Amino acid sequence: MLNVVVLGAAAGGGVPQWNCGCPNCVAARGDHNELRRTQASIAVSADNQNWFLINASPDLRQQVTATPQLHPRAGHLRHSPIAGVILTNSEVDAVAGLLSMREGSPFTLYAHDRVLAILRDNSIFNVLSEANVRRKPISIDEAFEPTLVDGSASGLEVLPFAVPGKGAWYLEGKAHPTGGDDAGDTLGLRITDKSSGRYLYFIAACARVTPDLAARLDGAPLVFFDGTVWRDDELIAQGLGHKTGQNMGHIAMSGDHGAVAALAQLNVERKIFLHINNSNPVLRPESAERAAAESAGWQIPADGMEITL
Ligand SMILES: [Zn+2]
Numbered sequence: 001m002l003n004v005v006v007l008g009a010a011a012g013g014g015v016p017q018w019n020c021g022c023p024n025c026v027a028a029r030g031d032h033n034e035l036r037r038t039q040a041s042i043a044v045s046a047d048n049q050n051w052f053l054i055n056a057s058p059d060l061r062q063q064v065t066a067t068p069q070l071h072p073r074a075g076h077l078r079h080s081p082i083a084g085v086i087l088t089n090s091e092v093d094a095v096a097g098l099l100s101m102r103e104g105s106p107f108t109l110y111a112h113d114r115v116l117a118i119l120r121d122n123s124i125f126n127v128l129s130e131a132n133v134r135r136k137p138i139s140i141d142e143a144f145e146p147t148l149v150d151g152s153a154s155g156l157e158v159l160p161f162a163v164p165g166k167g168a169w170y171l172e173g174k175a176h177p178t179g180g181d182d183a184g185d186t187l188g189l190r191i192t193d194k195s196s197g198r199y200l201y202f203i204a205a206c207a208r209v210t211p212d213l214a215a216r217l218d219g220a221p222l223v224f225f226d227g228t229v230w231r232d233d234e235l236i237a238q239g240l241g242h243k244t245g246q247n248m249g250h251i252a253m254s255g256d257h258g259a260v261a262a263l264a265q266l267n268v269e270r271k272i273f274l275h276i277n278n279s280n281p282v283l284r285p286e287s288a289e290r291a292a293a294e295s296a297g298w299q300i301p302a303d304g305m306e307i308t309l
Contacts, residue, residue, distance in 0.1 A: 002156075002193035002200065002309040003045045004222075005070075006301045007053070007063040008038035011228050011277040012093035014059060022238055024278050035283050038063055038303050039093045040204050040275040042224065043070060043082075046155030046193045050083045050148050053097075054189065054202050060097030066304060080105045083148045086138070086158060087111035088187040089165070089205060090118040095125075102127040106149050108134045112160070114185060140187070145194070159190040161216070164207040166249025186249065188213075198309040200224065204275040207249045209262035218266045221309055225263070227273025227300070230254050230280050230289050238279050250275075253282065253293060260296045270307075272299045 008014070015037040016025035028035035038059035045051045051070060057063065064070045064082075072079040084107050087094055095115075101107065109128070111119070116135055119125040138144060143159040165186025188206070192199035200222035206213070217223055228250035235241035245252045252258045253273065263271060273293070276282065281289040282300050290300060 001046070001048075001196060002191070002198050003048050003069075004200065004307040004309065005043045005067055006272075006274070006303060006305040006307075007041040007043055007067060008057050008059055008303050009274055009276055009301045009305075010037035010039050011275045012039060012091065013278060014039050015276075015278040015283060017278050020240070020278055022240055022279055024280070024283050027284075028278075034285065034302070036303075037276065037278075037283070041097070042202065042274070043067065044156065044191055044200075045069070046195070049081060050154060051081050052083060052146055052154070052156065053085045054191075055087055055089075055094040055204070056085050056097030056101065057093055058096040061100045063097075063303070078103075078105060080107070082107055083154065084108040084110060084146045086146065086189065087115050088160075088189060088202070089185060090115045091205075095119065098125060098128060101133075104129075104132055106132045106134075108136055108147065108149075110136050110138050110144070110146060110158075112139070112185075112187060113137045155194050157192040157194050159192075160187045161190070162186070163188040163203055163205070163213060164210060164249075165205050166207065190216075193309065196309075200309060202274075205249055206251055206259075207246060208251055208257065209259065214262065214266060217263065217268060220266075220268050222270045222272070222307065223263070223268050224272050224274045225259055226250055227253055227259070227276045227280065227282070227298075229277055230282055234277075234279050240279055253280075253298075254289070260293065260298065264296060270299070271297055272301055272305075274301070276300065 016028040039057035041057040188203040206226040229245040232245045232252040281287045
């Protein structure tokens with residue numbers, strides 16, 4: 001079986017975001033706890049004992065505390081069920097949590113060469129000593145089986161693939177440490193439980209749904225998909241910023257070319273939005289946008305949602 005915990009469902013900044021006075025953030029700070037979300041990450045396991053994190057959000061410490069499956073096993077002075085972390089990009093909201101995993105427990109870090117190069121280039125990540133934390137490159141369209149800490153098989157197969165996206169903001173206008181084009185900056189993952197064959201897609205950042213991507217997702221048991229903004233000009237319309245969703249490499253949920261429309265004709269058993277920005281009205285349970293998303297078959301998860309496939 002494929003076991004999944006949604007550790008965090010929000011985009012960068014979380015809900016509420018520290019410096020944001022938008023209606024959702026104000027409500028989340030007030031008496032609307034149900035709006036609160038930590039930054040996007042999921043945990044997956046084939047055996048319900050050993051877990052892999054998909055991205056390490058800045059809220060990782062809080063997420064681990066809130067998730068019993070990720071606590072040290074009873075009777076061990078030092079232990080973690082987290083066998084590895086698989087990175088899909090190098091944004092702050094995907095890598096900053098690694099700094100909270102620096103206390104010497106062994107695990108394996110899987111990422112594309114371009115992401116590993118950024119980590120190598122930023123010496124603060126040397127707190128993860130390579131003696132404990134092996135860094136393994138992953139390649140586009142090459143499936144791999146992540147291993148447990150003792151080197152044994154995890155029972156999972158992970159296939160990374162390129163999705164239309166955008167490099168990390170903090171490198172905008174700067175040369176990438178590996179040079180070259182931006183292939184590998186934004187990955188989607190297909191994660192399969194090898195014994196049952198059940199699988200999910202994790203696509204937390206995606207600028208548009210190409211025919212290739214749509215064909216890939218057709219027939220999937222579960223898709224986690226980029227739910228950053230409801231409409232492309234959402235940040236501008238709310239006076240929160242000057243970038244569109246497209247400027248940030250994120251497809252909108254709504255609209256003729258949005259995610260809801262793009263996946264509507266596909267046969268997908270379960271569709272869940274992830275990486276939801278605090279500006280997004282779908283966070284409010286009573287909103288028309290939430291009703292529209294749900295009637296199109298999408299779920300808006302709370303942190304801590306557990307799924308068994
Ligand atoms: Zn806000």
